[in-house]
Structure formats: C-alpha cells, structure tokens
Amino acid sequence: MSAWLTQHRAALAAAFRRLSSAPLSTLLSLLAIGIALTLPAAGYVLLDNLRELGNRASGVKQISVFMDIGASRKDSNDIENRLREINKLSGNLNWRFVPREEALQRLQKTEGMAEIVASLPRNPLPDAFIVEPQDSEPAALEALGQTLSAWPKVAHVQLDSAWAKRFSAFLRLGRLALTLLAGLFAAGLVAVTFNTIRLQVMAQAAEIEVARMIGATDAFIRRPFYYYGALQGALGGLLAAALVLGGLRLLAAPVSELATLYGAAFTLHAPLGQGIAALTLGGALLGWLGAQLSVSLSLRQVG
Amino acid sequence: MIVASNLTKRYPGGLEAVRDVSFTIKSGQMALISGHSGAGKTTLVKLMASIERPTSGSLVVNGQNLATLRTSALPYVRRHFGLIFQDQKLLFDRSALDNVLLPLNIAGLSRRDAIRRAQAALDKVGLLPREKANPIALSGGEQQRLAIARAVVNRPTVLLADEPTANLDAESASAILDLFIDFHRVGVTVVLATHDQSWIERCHPNVLRLDHGRLL
Ligand SMILES: Nc1ncnc2c1ncn2[C@@H]1O[C@H](COP(=O)(O)OP(=O)(O)OP(=O)(O)O)[C@@H](O)[C@H]1O
Ligand SMILES: [Mg+2]
Secondary structure, three states, rough: OHHHHHHHHHHHHHHHHHHHHHHHHHHHHHHHHHHHHHHHHHHHHHHHHHHHHHHHHHOOOOOOEEEEOOOHHHHHHHHHHHHHHHHHOOOEEEEEEEEEEHHHHHHHHHHOOOOHHHHHOOOOOOOEEEEEOOOOHHHHHHHHHHHHOOOOEEEEEEEEEHHHHHHHHHHHHHHHHHHHHHHHHHHHHHHHHHHHHHHHHHHHHHHHHHHHHHHOOOOHHHHHHHHHHHHHHHHHHHHHHHHHHHHHHHHHHHHHHHHHHOOOOOOOOOOOHHHHHHHHHHHHHHHHHHHHHHHHHHHHOOO | EEEEEEEEEEEEOOEEEEEEEEEOOOOOEEEEEEEOOOHHHHHHHHHOOOOOOOOOOEEEOOOEEEEOOOHHHHHEEEEEEEEEEEOOOOOOHHHHHHHHHHHHHHEEEEEEHHHHHHHHHHHOOOOHHHHOHHHHOOOOOOHEEEEEEHHOOOOOOEEEEOOOOOOOOOHHHHHHHHHHHHHHHOOOEEEEEOOOOOHHHHOOOEEEEEEEEEEE
C-alpha cells in the first residue's frame, strides 16, 4: 500500500519535473490546449446567457385570449371555469381576467389615445384573459393555444410562440454546433497530448529500456506519462477557465450598459466553480486519454 | 541456484547464439563465462536475466523456469538480478545518485530510504563524493563502478556482469574485480562474462567456456 502510494507520488513528481524542465514547449502545449478548450467553453457560456435572456423576455410565456365583441360576462365566466378545470387537471396555470372596461381605461392612459377613446361611441374592446402556463415550452404553448381557440365565444388567441419557437430552434442549433465544436476541439486536445507524449517517450527511450531490463513493470513505465498527460490537460483546462472568465470580465461592463439602454437589467453570468471544475477535469481526462493512446503506440516503437 | 538444461537461443534470422547448453551455478558461487567475441556470452547473460527468452530447453533460476514463465511475471524475476551491461546503459540526463536510485524507485522504496541506500552503494564503490556529478563527467573506471553501484543497490541475490572491465587499464580492472570478490564473499552469486583469462587465477571461479554458442 505504501509502496503503491510512493510510486504514484513519484510518478506525479516525475510528471511535474518533465513539465517544468522544458518550460517553453510546456507553455506552447498549454496554450494550444487552453485555446482549444476556451472556444467551446465560451460558446457554452454565451448560449447559457442567451437562453436566460430568452426566458426572461416578456411575452414568451403568455397567451392572450380575446373574447367575441358580443360575448357576455357569463361567457367569460364560462371560460374562466374551463381554465380552472384545466388547472385542476394539470395544475401550474395562472391567468388574469382583463375586463373590457379595464382594457379601455388602460388604452385611455396611453399617450395620445385619450381623445380618440373619448370620441368612441362605445367600448370597442372585448373581454380578455392573459394565460400564463408554467410550462413555457413552445410546443406546449402551441397546444394550449389551440385548445383555447376552440372554446365558445373565443374570437382570437394570440401567442408569442412563433418568436419563442424560432429562438428555441436557434438555441438547439447553437447547442448542436457547440457540441460538434467541443468534440472537434476535444480531439485536438487529445492530438496535442498524443504528440507531446510521443516526444516524451522518445526522449526517455534510454531510461525506458534500462528500467524494463532491471525489472520495471509496464505500469511503472507508463504511469509518469499518464500523469504528464492528465496534468497538462488539467493545467490547460485551468488556463481556458481563466481565459473565459477574463473575457467575461471584459464584456460585463459593456453588456450591462447595453442592457440598460434597452431598459433591462442583465448581467453576464457564468457557472464559476462548476465551470472551472468541469474544464480542469475534462482537460485532465482528455489528456489522460491522449497519453494512453500515445504511450501504447510509442512504447511499441521504442521496443 | 541457476540450472540450464539443453538451453538454446535462436535469434530472429536463424542464428543460434547459444546451442544446447547445460550447466549449474550454485547459490553463492562465482562463475565465469568466457569465450571469443561472438561466442554467445552476452546472450547467455541476457537469458539468465530473463531479458531474452529461451528458444528451447529450460533455464531454472531460484526455482522458476524462465522458459515457461508468463511475461507479466518477468519484471519481478528480473529484480533478483543485479545487472551490469556490456555497454553500461547509464543515464546521462541525471546525476550519479539518480542513476543508482532507479532500481529502488522501481521497487517502490520511499524516497528517504532509497536515498540512504543509494548513497551507501555509491560509498561502497568509492563514488559518494561524486554523487551529484553527471555520469558523462566520470572517467571510464568511475562509470563502470557507478554501473556496479546501480546493480547492487537493491541487494540482488545474483550479480550478472557483462565485460565489466572492457576498456579499463589493468589497475582499474583489478579494483573492479576486487569489488566482485567482496560481493562474492558476503554470499552473493556472481556471474562474470569476460574474455580476460587472468581472472581465473585471481578468484578460482566455476568456468563456463563458450565456443560458437556451445559449452566446451
Ligand atoms: N539481437 C540479436 N539479433 C540477432 N543476432 C544477435 C543478436 N544479439 C547477438 N546476436 C548474435 O549472436 C551471436 C552471439 O552474440 P553475443 O553478443 O552473445 O556474443 P558475445 O560473446 O557477447 O560477444 P562479445 O565478446 O563481442 O561481446 C553473435 O553472432 C551476434 O551477432
Ligand atoms: Mg558480449
């Protein structure tokens, strides 16, 4: 057990030594790995913020139900009962009844409309409901809208799901593109590690040969390279996290300024601890994989 | 104890470097493998150290038949031997001390114990003052003694040395031989491959004389 620990500690120390013994090439490898991880990570943060923005944009979750002009208050009550029933069945349905009088009052308060409204012989506005289901997925909104429009005395159902649908399709596309990109760059990271480890194995050929002949196991010979790959990947991941966070910092001020101009409060956010952990761990895992592939192949070449 | 029976090694290409050889080296014995260049001395040493595997026949070391042992067990068998290579195989990217540490790292010793033992081994061959030197900065005789320190540091039961005095003047060679005689005295089995006949009078070994792969 303690021999096992000693050997792992020694392998880790050897990996550190080898990394620091060639600082320039280590730095270049770390940069290559860091940048390879930065692009998908930055893309992920961007998409996450866009999704958040889309969720917050008003109107996406709402369905407006307009009654017939000729509908009576009793017809409206009937609709309200049906809404209550749906809520009882599936729950999570909020709605607000907007009587035609209230709608008119609001219209009156709108600038420049007061006179026009006053000149009307009678209230041209219908009763309306603003329905807000908890499930704001475009498909669910669409289905609910269709149900509502089939109810008696409902003149028109308006939902903003066309925009929501487009936005969600865009997000899906973005996520797919990001997955492809991440896969591509992950392969790049494995390739970079593969190459540095191959050079390492070649450089250590003499030691590997002697070590084998005096009783080193295969695991003993491979271990430092695995640690090297994992360590390099982890450091590359940390670098990527630093690059992404640095970029976010630079963007934070202009973005919130832009948001203020549109009358919204929006700040860029990033999953800090999780993000750093994911990048470091992901980098380590990919580095380990690259080392594994490389050592298996390179060791065959050095005999 | 090393027992070879009808031991044959045929290299890829068909050359039989060791042919149908049988011998016994008892524990604690000193044995000398002699013969002309190309006679098969190095091959026989490599067979004993389980670096090369027999083509046929058997080679039993400490009760284990190296001809049939599974590959995964070989590293542990190799650790019983202290090996001195004909071309030394010192590592020139590290200090003398780090060269001697290699077998101990392989064995998984803690760093403190390993350094203590490595320094003791360097002291034994008179190289402790040069522990920090790179082997490239050592003389031929010192390099040879460094190789010996690396071979004995993990306290092997068998010391296998392939031409340990090649390229050395008579005085240095004699000092090296004295070291082997010392190890032999404390009970280590010592097997030396050499074409230097003068050793036979010095230490009265069990002589295995090879000629074109055959034992005379
Ligand atoms: N790896 C190899 N592949 C093919 N043939 C080999 C190999 N190693 C050695 N031989 C051949 O086997 C024969 C014995 O070689 P070996 O090295 O055992 O001789 P030796 O007695 O140690 O010679 P020297 O005194 O010159 O070191 C030689 O003819 C050599 O060419
Ligand atoms: Mg030889």
